[in-house]
Amino acid sequence: MYRIGEVERKNLENLRKVRAFAILAKGDMPKVAGKEIFIVPSQHDKEKRYTVSHNGGWECTCPDFQKTGIYCKHIQAVQMWLKLRENINADILELKDEMDAKIIRCDRCGSRHVIKRGKRKTKAGIRQRYECKECGRRFTPEPIKHKKADTKLIALCMDLFFKGLSLRKIxxxxxxxxxxxxxxxxxxxxxxxxxxxxxxxVDTQAPEVSDFWHVDEQMIKTKKDEWVWCWNVIDRDTRFILANNITESRYVEDAREVFKKAKNIAKKIPRFITTDGLHAYERAIRKEFPTKTKTVHIRCAGLRKKDNNNLIERYHGTVRERDKVMRALDKIDTAKEMMEYWRIYYNFVRPHSVLDGDTPAFRAGICVGIGRNKWIDLIERSVVSQ
Known part of the structure; x- marks a missing residue:
């Protein structure tokens, strides 16, 4: 077996990966011959077959692998085929979940054997009633139980609220x-x-974000004429708000808390963090992202500098549009609750022109609220998950 360098090995494996694509594109799919054993036809001799096995490591009976020890095109074709099959199965399961969510079920026994049984006339409009053929229960399917109002009416009120209308105007x-x-x-x-x-x-959904984060804080007023600080972390590429936090001060521990939240949600460590000149950021980043993580802190970013923090400043302007309508929040707990709800609206419902009308959640790989009415989709998914 030849001894080759690491760089040369990578180049040779990449060449064989292209040939592996050609095998699958030609239609010569691997066949399962046993547990972790696959048969791949030769591309030069139609009578030959090579055996690929995976017993702790990948092996192939072809001369290429026996001579060089590099993952040959047959091994890589099997790996691609297995990965493709897993993705297809995952898509089928996801489609099945989507279809199951749309099927009318009895709210008592969960049976699918239901039939239409008249309609109800309510203040919110006419609703279709159903009868379960298993337990005989008559019901009106609504995602939100114990509410007289229609789900669409509730979703409309929520949408108007987060778009800036007061409760009385709604x-x-x-x-x-x-x-x-x-x-x-x-x-x-x-x-x-x-x-x-x-x-x-939504807390169970993990976003796929980039390695560039922007962090900043803004002031929010409470009704006691006290100002609190709202810390925000936003991803550069997807515009996904990773975390926010409300504090009464701007100390190092306050900055560390929002970084901890962002790490837990993103499930990763960023390569670059852009902040303003607040000294608390520098110490908080050193503690939360040690030197071994190789996280670069870009500090004192100006409005007209190449490394600026304009992205999150623009987000603060959007928050201020909603905040000034409320005049002030009752207390710090109310501010925490409101800003967390606003984060959900910003990530999952509000379209962004810079993202071609998509939501940050969609760009972050979370396929939630992708329908025309994102509120209804979110409500239905949240109820089904419980």
């Missing part, structure tokens, strides 16, 4: 366009109830 809009009278406190309860369920669901 109730006035609903009455003018739909003739439905609701109290502004009812809207507030809807938002808190639904957003708490959505938060539990």
């Amino acid at each position: 109730t006035d809009t609903i009455y003018q366009f739909y003739g439905i009278k609701i109290h502004h406190e009812t809207v507030r309860r809807w938002i808190n109830t639904v957003m708490s369920k959505i938060k539990e669901y």
Whole structure:
């Protein structure tokens, strides 16, 4: 067996990878001959077959592998074929989950054997009723249980709220366009109830973000005439808000807390972190991202410099558009809750022109809220997951 260098080995394996693509493109798919044993036809002699086995390591009976020990085209063809098959199976399972989510089930026994049984006329409109053929229960399918309002009406109120309308203006809009009278406190309860369920669901989704993060803080006012600091971490490529945190000060521990949240959500360590000149960032990054992680801190980024923090400053402007309508938040706990809900809206619902109308979650590989009505999709998924 030849002894070759690491660079040369990589180059030779890449050449064989191209030939492996050609094998699969030609239609010569590997055949399973046993546990971790595969048969791959020769590309030069139609009568020959080579055996590829995976018993702790990959081996092939072809002369190329026996002579060089490099992963030959047959081994790489099997690896590609296995990976392709796994992806197809995953897509089928995901499609099955999507279809199951749309099937009407009995809310008591979970049976699919249901039939239509009349309609109900409510203030929110006419609703289809169903009857379960297993247990005889009659029900109206709604993602949000124990709420008299229609799910679309609740989603509309939530959308208007996060787009800047006050609670009282929302109730006035609903009455003018739909003739439905609701109290502004009812809207507030809807938002808190639904957003708490959505938060539990989206917290289970792991975004695929880049190695470039931007961090900054902004001031938010409470009704006690006290200002608190809102720390935010945003990904450069996807515009995904990784984490936020509300604190009363700007010390090192406050900065470390938001970095911890961002690391837990991203499941990775960034290569570059851009901040302003706050000294707390420098010490917090040294503690949360040790030297061995090779994280580069870009500090004192100016508005007109090449390395700037304009991306997150633009996000703060978007937050301020919503914040100034509320005048002030009740207390620091309310601010934490509100900013967390806003993060969900920004990541999963709000379209971005710089992303060609996509949401940051979609660009981060999270296929949630990709339909026309993103709120309804989020609500349905959050309820099904529970």
